[in-house]
Amino acid sequence: MGSTDMTNGRTVHAAEHGHDAHHEELGFWRTYVFSTDHKTIGIQYAITGMVFLLFGFCLMMLMRWQLAFPGRAIPLIGRLLGDARAPGGTMLPTFYNELGAMHGTIMVFMGIVPLAVGGFGNFVLPLQIGAPDMSFPRINMASYWFFFLGGVTMFSSFFVTGGAAQSGWTSYTPLADIATTGQTIWILGMVLLITSSLLGAINFITTTIQLRAKGLTFFRFPFFVWSQFVTAFLLLLAFPPLEAAAVLQLMDRVAGTSFFLPSGLVVSGQALQVSGGGNPLLWQHLFWFLAHPEVYVLILPAMGIVAEIIANNTRKPLWGYRSMVYSLIFLGFMSFIVWAHHMFMTGMGTRMASFFQTTTMIISIPSVVILTSLIISLWGGSIRFNTAMLFALAFLPMFGIGGLTGLPLGLNVTDIPLHDTYYVIGHFHYVVAPGTIFALFAGVYYWYPKATGRAMSETLGKWHFWPSLVCMNGVFLPMLFLGLAGVSRRLADGGATYQFAQGALHYNKASSFAAWGLAVAQIPFIVNFFWSLKHGAKTEPNHWHATTLEWAAAPSPPGHGNFKEPPVVTRGPYEYSVPGAATDFTPQNATGSAA
Amino acid sequence: MSAMEIPYTVHERPDTGLTSGKIGIWLFLASEVMLFGALFATYILLRVGAVTWPHGREYLNIRLATINTIVLITSSVTMVMAWASLKRDQFGRYRLYMGLTVLCGLGFLFIKYLEYSHKFETGLYPKTNTFLAIYFTMTALHGLHVLGGMVVNSYFWGPGAKLWQTDKEHFTNRVENAGLFWHFVDLVWIFLFPVLYLL
Numbered sequence: 038m039g040s041t042d043m044t045n046g047r048t049v050h051a052a053e054h055g056h057d058a059h060h061e062e063l064g065f066w067r068t069y070v071f072s073t074d075h076k077t078i079g080i081q082y083a084i085t086g087m088v089f090l091l092f093g094f095c096l097m098m099l100m101r102w103q104l105a106f107p108g109r110a111i112p113l114i115g116r117l118l119g120d121a122r123a124p125g126g127t128m129l130p131t132f133y134n135e136l137g138a139m140h141g142t143i144m145v146f147m148g149i150v151p152l153a154v155g156g157f158g159n160f161v162l163p164l165q166i167g168a169p170d171m172s173f174p175r176i177n178m179a180s181y182w183f184f185f186l187g188g189v190t191m192f193s194s195f196f197v198t199g200g201a202a203q204s205g206w207t208s209y210t211p212l213a214d215i216a217t218t219g220q221t222i223w224i225l226g227m228v229l230l231i232t233s234s235l236l237g238a239i240n241f242i243t244t245t246i247q248l249r250a251k252g253l254t255f256f257r258f259p260f261f262v263w264s265q266f267v268t269a270f271l272l273l274l275a276f277p278p279l280e281a282a283a284v285l286q287l288m289d290r291v292a293g294t295s296f297f298l299p300s301g302l303v304v305s306g307q308a309l310q311v312s313g314g315g316n317p318l319l320w321q322h323l324f325w326f327l328a329h330p331e332v333y334v335l336i337l338p339a340m341g342i343v344a345e346i347i348a349n350n351t352r353k354p355l356w357g358y359r360s361m362v363y364s365l366i367f368l369g370f371m372s373f374i375v376w377a378h379h380m381f382m383t384g385m386g387t388r389m390a391s392f393f394q395t396t397t398m399i400i401s402i403p404s405v406v407i408l409t410s411l412i413i414s415l416w417g418g419s420i421r422f423n424t425a426m427l428f429a430l431a432f433l434p435m436f437g438i439g440g441l442t443g444l445p446l447g448l449n450v451t452d453i454p455l456h457d458t459y460y461v462i463g464h465f466h467y468v469v470a471p472g473t474i475f476a477l478f479a480g481v482y483y484w485y486p487k488a489t490g491r492a493m494s495e496t497l498g499k500w501h502f503w504p505s506l507v508c509m510n511g512v513f514l515p516m517l518f519l520g521l522a523g524v525s526r527r528l529a530d531g532g533a534t535y536q537f538a539q540g541a542l543h544y545n546k547a548s549s550f551a552a553w554g555l556a557v558a559q560i561p562f563i564v565n566f567f568w569s570l571k572h573g574a575k576t577e578p579n580h581w582h583a584t585t586l587e588w589a590a591a592p593s594p595p596g597h598g599n600f601k602e603p604p605v606v607t608r609g610p611y612e613y614s615v616p617g618a619a620t621d622f623t624p625q626n627a628t629g630s631a632a
Numbered sequence: 633m634s635a636m637e638i639p640y641t642v643h644e645r646p647d648t649g650l651t652s653g654k655i656g657i658w659l660f661l662a663s664e665v666m667l668f669g670a671l672f673a674t675y676i677l678l679r680v681g682a683v684t685w686p687h688g689r690e691y692l693n694i695r696l697a698t699i700n701t702i703v704l705i706t707s708s709v710t711m712v713m714a715w716a717s718l719k720r721d722q723f724g725r726y727r728l729y730m731g732l733t734v735l736c737g738l739g740f741l742f743i744k745y746l747e748y749s750h751k752f753e754t755g756l757y758p759k760t761n762t763f764l765a766i767y768f769t770m771t772a773l774h775g776l777h778v779l780g781g782m783v784v785n786s787y788f789w790g791p792g793a794k795l796w797q798t799d800k801e802h803f804t805n806r807v808e809n810a811g812l813f814w815h816f817v818d819l820v821w822i823f824l825f826p827v828l829y830l831l
Contacts, residue, residue: 170638172652239659247640247652277663278670285674288769293759296674296766314762316681323670 071182073174074597078181079160080488083481086152089188090474091559093143096136098552103128104531105549122200130529134203135195135219137527141206142223145331146230147188149473153338154234154272155184157480158241158265160488164587164595165259167250167604167626172243180236187229194222205527207328210297210320214289215304221290224283231280234272241269250586250626252606256362257625259585259610260348260355263362264341267369268334275330275373282323289315296320318383325376333372335469336436337365339476340407343429346483347411349583350426351418352621354611357410364403371400381449382456390449397447404440408433424498428479431506432472439468442517457527460520463513471509478505478562485566486580490593491573497565504558511551515544582622584612589624642802657809661816664777668820671773675766675827686763688829691756693747697829700743701821707736708818711785711811718804723796730789730807733814737782744775767828774824777817784810 063072072078102111108127111118115126122132159177163170171177194201199217202208213220245258245266258266285296293311297320300313348355355361377385377393412433420426442464445451455461478501486492522541524532531545532538579588587595590604604626612623639645640652648655679685688694714729751757751764758768788807795803 172638172640173656174638176656235660235663238663239656242659243652243655246648246655247645247650248638273659273663274666277667281667281670281674284769284773285671288758288765292765292768293757294765294769295759295762296678296769312759312761312765314678314682316677319674319677322677323674326670 071178073170073178075159075163075171075174075177076488076595076599078177079156079158081181082151082159082184083156085185085188086148086150086156089143090148090152092192093140093148094556096140096143098556099128100133100136100140101549101552103133103529105546107530107533128529131203132200133529134205134527135201138202138205138208138223139191139195142191142202144469145206145335146227147184147191149335149469149477150234150331151184152477153342153473154241154265154268154334155181155237157261157338157342157477157484158237158268161484161587162241162262162265163244163248164487164591164599165262165585166245166248166253167586167590167600167606168244168248169598169600169603171240172247173240176236177240180233180240183229183233183236187226187233190222190229191226194219194226197222207324208286208320209324210286210289210317211299211302211304213286213320214297215309221287224287224290227283228280231276231283234276238269238273238276241265242273245269250604250606253625256359257606257609258362259341260344260358260361260365261338261341263365264337264344267365268337271330271334271337271369271372275327275334278323279327282320282327285323286320318380318385321380321383322377325379326373329376329379330369330372332465332468333368335473337368339432339436339473340365340411342476342480342483343432344411345585346425346429346479347414348611348613349483349581350421350423350429351415352421352613353414353418354609354613355410356414356416357406358609358611361407361410364406368400368403368407371396371403375400378447378452381452387449394447394449398444401440401444401447408437408440423482424493424495424502425479425482427499427502428475428482431502432476432479435467435471435475435509439464439466439472442467454523455520457525458520459516459524459526462526463516463520466513466516470513471506475505475509478502481566483581484587485569485573486576487587487591487593487595489570489573490576491569492576492580493565493569493573497561497568500561501558501565505555508551508555508558512548512555515548515551519544519548579624582620584622584624585610586625590626642799642805651805653805653809657812661812664816668770668773668823671766671770672823672827675770678762678766682762686761688831691751691764692767692829693750694829696743696747697825700740701825703736703739703743704818704821707733707740708815710736711814715804715807715811718796718800718807721800723793726807727789727793730785734782734785734789737778737785740778741775741782744771770824770828774817774820777820781810781814781817785814 069077072081099111102109110116110126111123111128112126115123115128118126118128118132122135123129159171191201197218199219201219202213202216202223204213204216204220208220208223245262285294288294289296289298295311295313295315297317298309298311298313298315299317302309302311302313344355344361375393375396377389378397381390381394415430442460446455446461446464482493482498519532519541520526522538522544524535524538524541528535532542576593578591578593580593581588583589586604586606591599592601606625607627608623608625610625612618612625614621615623638652640650642651644651710729710732714726714733717723717725717729748768756764758765788803788810792806793803795806
């Protein structure tokens with residue numbers, strides 16, 4: 038991976054000399070590794086994020102074997118896992134739990150968020166607002182290295198005694214309080230990741246407010262900028278409570294306190310020797326106070342990416358831009374007061390439940406407004422079906438399924454039979470996997486020419502898209518059925534020992550085969566990503582004939598400082614197909630009237 | 633770093649009227665409010681759910697904490713004086729007041745150390761009961777913030793003050809931002825003191 042990063046950087050470097058004569062020479066380490074340039078940091082974030090996504094996916098493929106063929110030895114690689122994890126190649130339930138907990142943690146905190154916010158946000162946001170860099174470039178670099186350290190810490194937890202964290206990505210207490218050392222490492226890793234995202238969020242908000250180009254008022258922001266801006270507020274305000282919770286759990290584990298341990302707790306038939314007086318539900322409240330806004334951290338940047346690509350490839354302004362922006366802000370605000378809909382089963386009482394189910398129903402409205410606006414934006418457009426657009430289009434129905442399957446979970450009554458079943462897994466994966474990850478793929482195809490000066494192969498792109506679309510649905514649709522049949526999540530045998538689950542177990546196999554198919558479908562992407570670095574078609578700076586500043590005003594790849602001269606914005610973000618204009622796009626920095 | 637200049641680090645952006653550093657520090661303080669807010673919420677929830685909850689005075693030394701409150705408030709005053717001295721172009725007085733601020737911080741931590749060691753000597757630990765658990769966790773986290781603020785202030789008292797020779801306005805802004813953080817740390821204690829010791 039390192040070599041690609043370098044190749045990438047070298048292209049950037051070569052282009053710098055073309056137009057930026059007063060650029061001073063930085064050494065190898067300062068240019069590629071400890072860089073303060075937002076573009077390099079963005080690429081570092083994106084590549085690290087993608088590596089973690091792949092790693093998290095590999096963990097999942099191991100789990101899928103266990104679910105499809107419980108108790109059977111994993112072929113080929115099973116014996117490599119070691120006797121502590123899989124004696125004779127057959128996975129132990131404890132190892133399954135490690136994989137489950139780490140899959141969730143890695144995908145959310147070390148895969149998607151770093152790619153969506155750290156990667157795309159860092160690379161694209163300053164370019165789209167016409168800024169030379171972030172407001173605090175060194176803090177930006179620190180943010181990446183905190184993330185990197187957090188990732189290394191999390192990864193190292195697989196190798197401590199007792200293995201990695203086993204208490205789920207939610208780390209529910211009291212289980213997590215009494216789990217093996219891996220859980221302590223999980224907490225330390227989380228603190229590093231939280232620090233990273235805090236530094237990033239401060240930088241994003243300040244940059245957006247302070248370094249906007251002349252003439253770029255808030256309602257001339259591309260929707261992507263808005264989505265990153267709101268996301269940064271969520272990261273800024275939602276993560277600290279989890280940090281507090283992590284400190285409390287650390288105290289429970291290390292200093293022997295009982296914040297989350299009630300009096301008289303019995304573990305394995307033995308009364309636990311603790312002072313007691315704690316409250317296990319407290320952890321859930323603090324955790325979900327972060328983790329529900331976190332859901333919107335996962336989805337809002339995806340909406341931003343999709344909005345950019347749809348406006349560009351329909352050659353039309355976004356329909357209802359203003360209502361989309363207001364919805365986005367409302368979503369961000371509401372996401373702080375829906376958290377306990379994850380806790381209907383905890384016995385917190387009907388009054389609390391009705392409050393949170395009401396707010397949950399309310400929050401679905403702005404999501405629907407944004408999705409509907411995006412769909413109506415397609416109306417009457419002459420659509421260019423390139424790979425980026427295909428992924429963006431697929432995002433709409435996939436996110437739609439994810440959203441609609443969430444409604445029964447948001448209502449107290451219907452949540453109770455579905456809670457903690459595979460239905461929940463199916464639901465949120467539809468939002469995050471074929472939803473957000475498709476949007477992220479779309480973003481990679483869309484901004485790759487900006488980052489490298491070369492376009493990715495469209496043919497390989499389509500070989501990537503169609504099988505991925507089929508396999509994604511193949512993985513997650515069966516989970517909805519499994520869940521409706523009542524099969525619980527987090528079972529190391531996928532329900533094989535449960536009588537009532539027997540009629541539904543074949544869905545496990547279907548899902549597993551689709552998952553392995555999905556892995557094969559990523560090969561064209563990986564090949565494309567590396568091959569196009571050297572052999573992709575060279576592109577002009579405004580490859581997609583777009584209106585936003587990163588395309589209209591900056592070279593590809595942009596040099597240090599991004600713009601030859603600071604751009605001046607004269608109009609809104611999506612002036613496509615303006616009647617009477619010379620071209621079907623009028624860039625934000627175009628001078629004179631459009632017509 | 634590089635030849636490129638990031639705008640609005642020293643001078644305010646005209647339409648927002650703020651420097652980037654000022655926005656950055658306020659955003660950071662907002663996140664800190666959420667951090668301590670979660671801990672105060674934890675305190676309330678644990679206390680409301682407890683069968684019995686001790687009065688602070690049963691375990692804690694109110695006299696020492698009162699002295700500490702005065703020490704910390706004094707340090708906030710000297711912090712403002714330090715900044716005001718820079719505004720009046722009196723660098724010598726800045727050194728004096730900033731030095732006093734750091735010393736007050738040191739005094740606060742010393743008194744805290746006396747309190748902690750007395751607890752440990754009498755066999756009172758975080759694991760003893762939930763009240764002491766939340767007491768130690770919150771005051772230790774606050775103590776870390778005091779320490780962090782002292783490191784920053786010492787830096788601006790010593791090596792960081794070189795910036796004054798080249799860019800007075802930039803240095804004054806930095807001291808102002810460090811002051812905002814210091815006042816916040818002070819303010820957290822103003823909440824911690826009654827909640828833990830008096831109620």
